[in-house]
Amino acid sequence: MRRIGPVVQGITLDRTTAGDGYFPTAHVHNLARAFPAITLALGQRLIGSSGMQESVRFSRHSDDFMDAAERLASQSNLSLSIPPTVAEIAKEYTSFAVAQQGKGHPPAVDSIEDGILIAAATGDRALVEDGLRIARELAGVWPKSRLPIDWNGSDAWISGLEERAANLNQLTAVIEGQVVFHKLTKVRVVQR
Structure with missing residues (x-):
């Protein structure tokens, strides 16, 4: 796990339902949103040659984990070797939301918000404006x-998002609070 500005990037080992192995899964988490758990957003599991998610058996871990890690790194939309920039992460959140819409999946409201908020937390106004346009x-x-039950309309949502993105002091306070809350103070920070 590492911090890239207002984002945490990491890999989880999600236990298989049979309990005999794990699915290596790359993910990110937006620290600019107060949340009680690490969200594992934009999760990408290791995919095998069949196109299906692939697990690593505990009994084969010592033999297979390096190969699995290398393949997951090559498959990940966000680089796992060279830390991605915050702009690349924000754009990936937005791309995910657009793709969800294209596939007919539920609206990815949180992904749009996350992309905008992390761009705002780093002061990238052009990226914030691009995110708001897509929103x-x-x-x-x-x-x-298919929108959240508490949805008050797109105008209210956009206005609220613009206000949150414009308040750098509040975003910084949320990020600092989330770092402490999730006990991330000792996680390596990368400036990109």
Whole structure:
């Protein structure tokens, strides 16, 4: 696990349902949103040659984990070797939300928000504006029946998001609080 500005990037080893192995899974977590757990957002599991997720058996861990780690690194949308930039991570959140819409999946409201908030936390106004533009486009096509129950309309959502993105002091306070809350003070910080 490592911190890249307002984001944590890591790999989890998700236990298989049979309990005999794990699925290596790359993920990120936005620290600019107060949340009680690490979200494992943008999760990408190791994919085998069949196109299905692949597990590593505990009994074969010492033989297979290096190969699995190398393949996961080559498959990941966000680099696991050279830390991605915050801009690359923000764009990946946005791309994920757009792809979810294209596949007919539920609106990825949190992913859009996360991309905008991490861009705002680093002061990248151009990236924030691009994220807000995409948020407006998606809000216009998201089916109302699939939006969160507490949805107050796209105008209220966009206005609230603009306000949160403009308040750098509040974003910084949330990030610092989340670092302490999740006990990440000793996690390696990379400036990108």
